Amino acid sequence: MRIKLFLAALPLLSISLPFSLHAQTALGLGGGAGPQVDFSGQWESLYHEDGPERLPGPELGDYLGMPINDAGRLRADSYDADRISVVTEYQCRQHSGDYSMHGLSTLRIWREIDPNTQKLIAFRTHTGFMGMERTIWMDGRPHPPAWANHSWQGFSTGVWEGNMLTVTTTHLKPNYTKRNGIPSSDQRKITEHWTLHGNYITVVIYDEDPVILAEPLIRSSNWVRDPNQRMAPAFCEPAPEVPMPVGTVPHHLPGENPFMTEVADWYGLPADATRGGPQTMYPEYRLKMGAPHKPAPAKCERFCFCTNLGDCQLKGRPPAE
DSSP: OHHHHHHHHHHHHHHHHHHHHHHHHHTTSSSOSSSOOOOOEEEEEEOSSSHHHHTTOOOTTOOTTOOBOHHHHHHHHTBOTTHHHHOGGGTSOOOOTTGGGTSSOEEEEEEEEOTTTOOEEEEEEEETGGGEEEEEEOSOOOOOOTTSOOBSSOEEEEEEETTEEEEEEEOBOOEESSTTSOEEOTTOEEEEEEEEETTEEEEEEEEEOTTTBSSOEEEEEEEEEOTTOOOOOOOOOOOOOSOOOTTOOOBOOTTOOTTTTHHHHHHTOOTTGGGOOGGGGSGGGGGTSOSOSSOOOSSOOSSOOOSSTTTOOTTOOOOOO
């Protein structure tokens, strides 16, 4: 009789087991922490946001919309673009982990899974520029103490907020916030929000840097899935490109940078507006920013057409009239 009852229960058991396992996964039991999204794949960055800044690079002295403080502005004003050509230590360094999600590069993402529990341990990323590799720990480990080593990619942990992945990164080396001299400090904390919608990833970056920024800086970028992507190996050989005495670091002393009003003159902007600061981030600033430093050009002359890497050129074709 007991054998007959057991055999009769087998079909019900075969139905309930898959359902039970599915329910456990949905509730964060056994399979992971509730709803999860797999970002694995090969991705190509889209440049419909901040094209000239991310592709050829921003204009010198253009701090408009950047919430920098006085210290950040002073550091940026001292920057000389020949620095990368002269100081070989700058030539082959990586982008930092936060800037790489907004810069110019291809991206590969894969998951590391615990073979015994099948739980997600980490997301790992590889970006084409300088072969940067980053780990986003998903296993609940804490961040190191403040005195621990810093690196270009920093230390990142992730948590799920519904289907959105929230990543917190600390322990980053000093680098740049914008490639025209606006720096970033080793005290910054980066929070990213990753969302997947179809074949697109959107990453919103929230940058808190108490040394350089007076308010947090928020930027976003988008990536499209590219199944045919092929990354070449990254290599870089530093070499002096501009003849200068050994040990020279090109720079400008305070108040002596002659290029600080160029961007205002080229685009017909008030000079004070290009100096940045939190107030320049908000729409109401347009009501009080004042008159242009020089009259605006009669027609567009710089970066008039900029949608992708191929057409975002200084003297690219103008838009159709």
